[in-house]
Amino acid sequence: MREILKxxxxxxxxxxEKIEYTNNGLDQEDVSKKILNTLSVNxxxxxxxxxxxxxxxxxxxxxxxxxxxxxxxxxxxECADKHKVFTHGHREIFVQDxxxxxxxxxxxxxxxxxxxxxTKTSTSMFDVTVDHPDHRFYTNxxxxxxxxxxxxxxxxxxxxxxxxxxxxxANKLATTSEIVDKIKTILKNLPYFMxxxxxxxxxxxxxxxxxNRLFSQATTKTAAIGFTIxxxxxxxxxxxxxxxxxxxxxxxxxxxxSSQVSRMIICSTPNGMNLFxxxxxxxxxxxxxxxxIRVDWWQVPGRDEKWKAQEIANLGSEELFNQEYGNQFxxxxxxxxxxxxxxxxKRTAKEFTWREIDAMFDxxxxxxYLKWHPNFDPTDENNSKEKFVFTVDIGDGVGRDYSxxxxxxxVPQSVSTVRKTKNWTDESSFFRLKQVGIxxxxxxxxxxxxxxxEILVFNIFTCENCKVVLEINFKGHIVFEKVxxxxxxxxxxxxxxxxxxxxxxxxLGVKMQKDNREAYCRELRNLVKDKKIVLTENRTxxxxxxxxxxxxxxxxxxxxxxxxxxxxxxxxSLFDTTDYYDMVEDIYDKSTTLYKAAVDKVIAxxxxxxxxxxxxxxxxxxxxxxxxNSNTNYFDYAPGTSRSKDSNDVFKKQRRF
Numbered sequence: 001m002r003e004i005l006k007x008x009x010x011x012x013x014x015x016x017e018k019i020e021y022t023n024n025g026l027d028q029e030d031v032s033k034k035i036l037n038t039l040s041v042n043x044x045x046x047x048x049x050x051x052x053x054x055x056x057x058x059x060x061x062x063x064x065x066x067x068x069x070x071x072x073x074x075x076x077x078e079c080a081d082k083h084k085v086f087t088h089g090h091r092e093i094f095v096q097d098x099x100x101x102x103x104x105x106x107x108x109x110x111x112x113x114x115x116x117x118x119t120k121t122s123t124s125m126f127d128v129t130v131d132h133p134d135h136r137f138y139t140n141x142x143x144x145x146x147x148x149x150x151x152x153x154x155x156x157x158x159x160x161x162x163x164x165x166x167x168x169x170a171n172k173l174a175t176t177s178e179i180v181d182k183i184k185t186i187l188k189n190l191p192y193f194m195x196x197x198x199x200x201x202x203x204x205x206x207x208x209x210x211x212n213r214l215f216s217q218a219t220t221k222t223a224a225i226g227f228t229i230x231x232x233x234x235x236x237x238x239x240x241x242x243x244x245x246x247x248x249x250x251x252x253x254x255x256x257x258s259s260q261v262s263r264m265i266i267c268s269t270p271n272g273m274n275l276f277x278x279x280x281x282x283x284x285x286x287x288x289x290x291x292x293i294r295v296d297w298w299q300v301p302g303r304d305e306k307w308k309a310q311e312i313a314n315l316g317s318e319e320l321f322n323q324e325y326g327n328q329f330x331x332x333x334x335x336x337x338x339x340x341x342x343x344x345x346k347r348t349a350k351e352f353t354w355r356e357i358d359a360m361f362d363x364x365x366x367x368x369y370l371k372w373h374p375n376f377d378p379t380d381e382n383n384s385k386e387k388f389v390f391t392v393d394i395g396d397g398v399g400r401d402y403s404x405x406x407x408x409x410x411v412p413q414s415v416s417t418v419r420k421t422k423n424w425t426d427e428s429s430f431f432r433l434k435q436v437g438i439x440x441x442x443x444x445x446x447x448x449x450x451x452x453x454e455i456l457v458f459n460i461f462t463c464e465n466c467k468v469v470l471e472i473n474f475k476g477h478i479v480f481e482k483v484x485x486x487x488x489x490x491x492x493x494x495x496x497x498x499x500x501x502x503x504x505x506x507x508l509g510v511k512m513q514k515d516n517r518e519a520y521c522r523e524l525r526n527l528v529k530d531k532k533i534v535l536t537e538n539r540t541x542x543x544x545x546x547x548x549x550x551x552x553x554x555x556x557x558x559x560x561x562x563x564x565x566x567x568x569x570x571x572x573s574l575f576d577t578t579d580y581y582d583m584v585e586d587i588y589d590k591s592t593t594l595y596k597a598a599v600d601k602v603i604a605x606x607x608x609x610x611x612x613x614x615x616x617x618x619x620x621x622x623x624x625x626x627x628x629n630s631n632t633n634y635f636d637y638a639p640g641t642s643r644s645k646d647s648n649d650v651f652k653k654q655r656r657f
Contacts (some may be wrong), residue, residue: 081094109314163210180214230263437542539564
């Protein structure tokens with residue numbers, strides 16, 4: 001009976017609206033005619049995926065055919081064909097593009113569509129504007145959408161410029177029509193003194209009395225040919241059909257370059273290593289005029305590790321999560337760092353800056369590629385008392401791979417951090433290597449790289465307090481030979497390591513082999529997570545945020561270059577040698593009484609063997625080489641000894657006596 005009554009009421013509404021709107025010339029395909037009336041409100045809230053949010057406007061639409069969808073849990077929604085819902089990764093999709101079996105976001109997570117039906121009944125509907133950057137809201141438990149930030153920017157551009165042409169393109173015509181519709185809605189609700197007069201307006205564009213014109217097209221091989229475009233907005237660029245993505249870009253770009261004031265906005269989620277990837281990578285490398293902006297899932301309010309765990313459970317695997325949410329161009333890769341670690345890294349990432357240094361006066365060209373942490377002064381006289389590590393990765397210097405000198409400062413942890421420490425192995429647990437500078441260039445030769453390293457070690461810093469971790473897979477011996485010609489050179493400046501896991505012999509530098517590459521990468525994850533390596537440079541974060549195992553089991557960055565990331569991986573080898581502990585002991589000896597007391601207290605709270613460690617550290621401070629009744633000299637142990645965390649003995653588990 002209820003269903004019959006509903007059908008009867010809808011029939012009457014449809015009949016009345018047909019009579020009421022007879023002279024309105026309504027057209028469901030014309031987005032300019034969508035909104036019939038708008039009511040401003042300020043005291044109504046709607047439930048969203050970021051909590052309850054206020055509604056700023058309620059819109060009455062023209063009549064649309066009713067579409068019905070139902071999810072596997074019974075959630076039911078009646079809406080228009082272009083009502084937006086969300087699939088994996090909060091990707092927008094029109095209801096008309098859903099099929100049985102599609103997954104959409106609901107209040108209870110992802111749910112599968114089990115029913116989708118277009119009815120013959122049409123009626124006016126209500127739309128709302130949510131006063132929140134996400135512009136999402138729940139309708140019968142199903143996450144829905146309204147408006148986009150890009151539409152606001154384009155509306156501003158049309159209002160405050162004159163005689164400009166704006167083009168909106170997307171992978172589907174329906175998407176461009178929706179964007180144009182939102183632009184019209186925004187303009188319509190502006191104060192009269194701000195909005196330009198509309199001369200003509202249609203489904204695919206508008207013309208204004210200030211000389212501006214707005215066009216929209218679906219992407220084709222020859223889109224926008226014949227137009228001069230001043231602002232081009234390309235939505236879901238990576239999802240344009242691969243058969244004509246390149247041809248489309250080749251046809252559209254000349255329309256921009258013909259004007260000195262033209263600009264282009266490309267917006268998309270990744271979709272493999274296509275043209276979108278190449279443009280984005282070049283923007284990061286500053287090889288083109290695009291400005292890269294990346295928004296990760298953890299930057300969205302309300303999304304945390306708990307939310308991630310739930311989404312992984314809904315999707316079925318972490319790989320699918322990375323594909324839908326992780327901004328990963330190679331979705332099959334397994335990232336080295338988890339999202340929590342990446343969040344912490346991003347918070348501390350800085351854009352390093354150039355500093356004027358007297359020692360670089362005669363090498364100004366190279367000096368332009370040497371950048372420093374904003375809070376670090378390489379000319380500070382106190383640096384002569386500090387310990388620094390230079391990890392070097394060598395490129396070819398002909399515009400391809402980059403040569404890297406990553407500069408790390410050995411510093412004690414803060415007293416507050418020491419007091420919170422629960423897991424420690426020895427005194428090195430209370431120190432860390434902090435990134436303070438970087439040299440990065442793909443235009444300087446190996447010989448020039450060696451000169452830069454020489455200036456850093458012997459002129460800017462104090463060579464006795466420096467350690468160089470040199471990757472020797474590619475021309476590393478050339479760098480060594482050049483640096484050793486310096487009159488102040490001594491061999492111990494360079495680190496000597498085992499060149500494979502099976503080799504006990506120590507040799508110059510670090511040599512990446514198949515067996516040790518993976519081991520170093522996994523250990524890097526632990527060292528960064530435990531804050532023994534603190535990375536603060538923005539480019540380093542970018543490369544490591546997409547660093548993972550590829551389809552053949554090799555760790556590498558998903559970006560074109562991972563030279564900075566690999567220089568950090570090389571750094572791991574230092575922690576397997578006695579050199580690092582010698583540096584730690586020197587710095588600890590100079591530490592404040594307050595710091596030493598904090599370390600002693602943490603160690604004293606551990607097991608009984610810890611008492612020996614306290615005595616040893618105090619003996620070091622007093623200039624002694626042994627402690628207690630032991631005749632063991634703690635400066636006399638074999639280098640390159642592997643470290644195990646399973647033994648109960650604090651020192652014997654790591655060192656040979």
